[in-house]
Amino acid sequence: xxxxxxxxxxxxxxxxxxxxxxxxxxxxxxxxxxxxxxxxxxxxxxxxxxxxxxxxxxxxxxxxxxxxxxxxxxxxxxxxxxxxxxxxxxxxxxxxxxxxxxxxxxxxxxxxxxxxxxxxxxxxxxxxxxxxxxxxxxxxxxxxxxxxxxxxxxxxxxxxxxxxxxxxxxxxxxxxxxxxxxxxxxxxxxxxxxxxxxxxxxxxxxxxxxxxxxxxxxxxxxxxxxxxxxxxxxxxxxxxxxxxxxxxxxxxxxxxxxxx
Numbered sequence: 001x002x003x004x005x006x007x008x009x010x011x012x013x014x015x016x017x018x019x020x021x022x023x024x025x026x027x028x029x030x031x032x033x034x035x036x037x038x039x040x041x042x043x044x045x046x047x048x049x050x051x052x053x054x055x056x057x058x059x060x061x062x063x064x065x066x067x068x069x070x071x072x073x074x075x076x077x078x079x080x081x082x083x084x085x086x087x088x089x090x091x092x093x094x095x096x097x098x099x100x101x102x103x104x105x106x107x108x109x110x111x112x113x114x115x116x117x118x119x120x121x122x123x124x125x126x127x128x129x130x131x132x133x134x135x136x137x138x139x140x141x142x143x144x145x146x147x148x149x150x151x152x153x154x155x156x157x158x159x160x161x162x163x164x165x166x167x168x169x170x171x172x173x174x175x176x177x178x179x180x181x182x183x184x185x186x187x188x189x190x191x192x193x194x195x196x197x198x199x200x201x202x203x204x205x206x207x208x209x210x211x212x213x214x215x216x217x218x219x220x221x222x223x224x225x226x227x228x229x230x231x232x233x234x235x236x237x238x239x240x241x242x243x244x245x246x247x248x249x250x251x252x253x254x255x256x257x258x259x260x
Contacts, residue, residue, distance in 0.1 A: 001026040001061060001163060001194045002047065008055035009042055009218075016042045017053070018218040024211070026162075027192045031205035031226075034215035035241065040198035041167050043215070047196060048085040048165055049078050060084055061162055086156030090168040092148040094140040094155075101127065101136040104155045112159055126154035130184050146177030150184055164188065166197035170204055182207060202245050206230060214238045
């Protein structure tokens with residue numbers, strides 16, 4: 001479904017991604033972990049071309065783009081990639097002046113040019129899917145953080161993307177509210193949605209990811225399934241990072257990530 005080959009990205013003199021290779025099969029959930037500044041969010045944004053790489057190649061479904069620092073990719077190719085992706089942001093990014101259902105409908109109306117009745121029906125189905133049909137006419141400010149993030153997930157799913165991208169989907173939430181979001185993402189994974197997420201939440205990665213990729217300084221240090229990477233990492237830096245994040249967790253949570 002997604003193949004990244006030798007992806008480079010820099011902001012001015014700072015190189016943020018260095019020759020990143022990554023392959024994600026259809027229906028697979030991949031979690032990007034790593035310290036702040038490792039390039040996780042930038043890599044995520046390179047997949048839907050909110051950030052344009054300066055080198056390398058991206059294949060997403062049937063779309064294929066080769067990047068160069070000297071020439072922008074064709075607009076049609078960029079649109080073909082973006083049509084296949086939905087994005088969930090760390091801080092929800094809901095429109096405060098619109099109701100919950102209007103937030104979910106917005107892209108269908110303005111980008112997809114759906115008629116209002118069809119868009120409202122689609123939005124209603126998705127709000128039901130994330131357990132918030134009863135909040136359709138509420139304002140975002142009246143919702144908890146977990147509920148707002150679930151609305152954001154429904155909005156990202158509205159145009160039926162082939163890939164869901166999640167940028168730290170639980171980091172702005174306390175553990176109880178984060179659990180609501182994890183359950184929704186688990187169900188999407190069970191339904192076969194292809195997902196790529198950047199996260200510091202090892203519990204999220206351990207519970208739903210088929211593949212975990214550890215990034216540091218814009219490079220892939222190690223990748224593997226969650227159990228292997230969290231319990232038997234091959235690289236010392238991976239072991240050090242996992243140990244740092246798990247040290248402060250309660251024993252019950254640590255055992256879900258590092259089973260005996």
